[in-house]
Amino acid sequence: EDKVVQSPLSLVVHEGDTVTLNCSYEVTNFRSLLWYKQEKKAPTFLFMLTSSGIEKKSGRLSSILDKKELSSILNITATQTGDSAIYLCAARPFNAGNMLTFGGGTRLMVKP
Amino acid sequence: SQTIHQWPATLVQPVGSPLSLECTVEGTSNPNLYWYRQAAGRGLQLLFYSVGIGQISSEVPQNLSASRPQDRQFILSSKKLLLSDSGFYLCAWSVSGMSYNEQFFGPGTRLTVL
Numbered sequence: 001e002d003k004v005v006q007s008p009l010s011l012v013v014h015e016g017d018t019v020t021l022n023c024s025y026e027v028t029n030f031r032s033l034l035w036y037k038q039e040k041k042a043p044t045f046l047f048m049l050t051s052s053g054i055e056k057k058s059g060r061l062s063s064i065l066d067k068k069e070l071s072s073i074l075n076i077t078a079t080q081t082g083d084s085a086i087y088l089c090a091a092r093p094f095n096a097g098n099m100l101t102f103g104g105g106t107r108l109m110v111k112p
Numbered sequence: 113s114q115t116i117h118q119w120p121a122t123l124v125q126p127v128g129s130p131l132s133l134e135c136t137v138e139g140t141s142n143p144n145l146y147w148y149r150q151a152a153g154r155g156l157q158l159l160f161y162s163v164g165i166g167q168i169s170s171e172v173p174q175n176l177s178a179s180r181p182q183d184r185q186f187i188l189s190s191k192k193l194l195l196s197d198s199g200f201y202l203c204a205w206s207v208s209g210m211s212y213n214e215q216f217f218g219p220g221t222r223l224t225v226l
Binding site for chain 1 (some may be wrong): 146148155156157158161171202213214215216219220
């Protein structure tokens with residue numbers, strides 16, 4: 001059975017801090033790993049990672065995949081209160097249905 | 113551009129009552145469609161997915177069912193709700209096929225079963 005585990009479960013930091021969120025996966029026929037940010041309702045897409053060792057970057061957020069370690073990290077530098085959210089990672093195998101297996105999420109709270 | 117709608121936004125139902133949640137997608141054809149449930153503040157559990165009209169795959173055995181009567185319509189149903197059915201239900205879509213596609217989520221329905 002495919003499994004995705006995120007750590008930590010929750011995190012409280014102050015504005016300006018840098019945070020690293022972890023995601024590990026056990027997925028048969030792994031294809032890619034996705035990161036989402038969920039603030040109030042719908043998760044919004046952040047990154048999709050397919051190749052190991054290649055960093056993807058968007059502003060203060062960056063993410064990288066390590067296929068050898070079956071893991072990924074999401075970094076947020078110079079955090080702001082608007083970064084407060086649940087961050088979800090999901091692993092996608094090769095399959096016709098494009099199904100994702102989600103981790104339990106990391107709840108990040110950034111205090112002013 | 114593509115948009116995804118869900119309704120109702122919130123729902124309070126007694127135990128044993130029926131359920132029908134609806135999801136529709138606009139601006140695309142033959143999408144893959146998904147129903148997820150999210151427990152309070154936690155990750156998403158895939159309930160059902162569909163690659164076409166009338167084609168439903170269930171990931172978790174339970175008292176819920178799904179149907180896809182039209183290409184861009186996905187319905188989640190139950191004949192008798194349980195307390196454990198409470199949660200946040202999210203519908204999502206992705207471009208069909210095995211290509212490099214992320215899923216896009218609807219606004220969700222918060223269901224409380226009393």
